[in-house]
Amino acid sequence: MTKVGIMGAGRLGTIIAEAIKAGLAPECELIGIASRSLGVTPFDLADRGAAVIIEASKPEVLREYLVGLLERGVSVIPLSTGAFADEGFLEEVKEAARRGGSRVYLPHGAEGGFDLAATFSLLPGMKGTVVQYIPERAKMPDGNPMKALPESFKGTALEGFALSPSHLNVVIESAIACGGFENTMYETRIARDGRGGFSLELENDAAEAVITIKNKPPVKGIPMMSMIALSAVSTLNRITQPVTF
Ligand SMILES: NC(=O)c1ccc[n+]([C@@H]2O[C@H](COP(=O)([O-])OP(=O)(O)OC[C@H]3O[C@@H](n4cnc5c(N)ncnc54)[C@H](O)[C@@H]3O)[C@@H](O)[C@H]2O)c1
Secondary structure, eight states: EEEEEEOOOSSHHHHHHHHHHHHTTTEEEEEEEETTTTBOOOOHHHHHSEEEEOSSSSSSHHHHHHHHHHHHHHHEESSOGGGGEEHHHHHHHHHHHHHTOBBOOOTTTTTHHHHHHHOOOOOOOEEEEEEEEOOOOSOTTTOOOGSSOOOOOOOEEHHHHHHTTOHHHHHHHHHTTOOOGGGGEEEEEOOTTTEEEEEEEEEEESSEEEEEEOOOOBTTTHHHHHHHHHHHHHHHHHHHHSSSS
């Protein structure tokens, strides 16, 4: 069994912990959750033998611990991937992983299709576009971060991310999957069907693809947040199960 720890027990971290406890990551055992209130740090989880830590806290916390964890040989599945918009930090992280023999595994978060994006990026002419569908503002509850986004924006991944760094982690992880910030764009479009979501549009000199994920109205109380949280659990399965893809 692979020993797993969690950093951050808020909305996503709680769903992830419950999923692992319910057996959705059958090759893994949850050994602890880092918590400021209990005085447990991610390094304590490493000392207890965690081989993988799932991060669901915030970008500043990821920045504080990631390099140290990787150097200790602990692999990390980060959700606060906006931290990698700083390319200098991303390079530091790669070096730390090489030194520690560990890895950073990016989950697909709110989007998908990273395996296909990685293949597309191996051929000339690669261009990736993250499209965010924005429902009509009047129908969005107050406090929804999408309310602050422009309805028809087009720019580079980093320009898009700058519009709302706390909510556009997905743009950064997609850009890494697409092979770099320079060939990845971000666009917003009005959701004519009223449902928020994302498409990842891929193109190179050989092919084109579009992978779309759209919110359903919550059925049986399952919010879209569960899909994002479970992307970390499916990533855990991908790196621990005997037959993987
Ligand atoms: N990659 C994606 O597609 C995606 C999608 C949604 C959210 N996110 C990101 O995932 C992260 C978690 O989201 P959330 O909605 O669960 O947030 P949340 O605010 O509900 O939970 C964050 C938790 O981290 C804890 N925390 C803060 N500092 C800590 C520390 N030093 N040690 C341990 N725990 C600490 C907080 O107490 C809180 O419980 C955020 O950074 C969010 O932006 C990523």
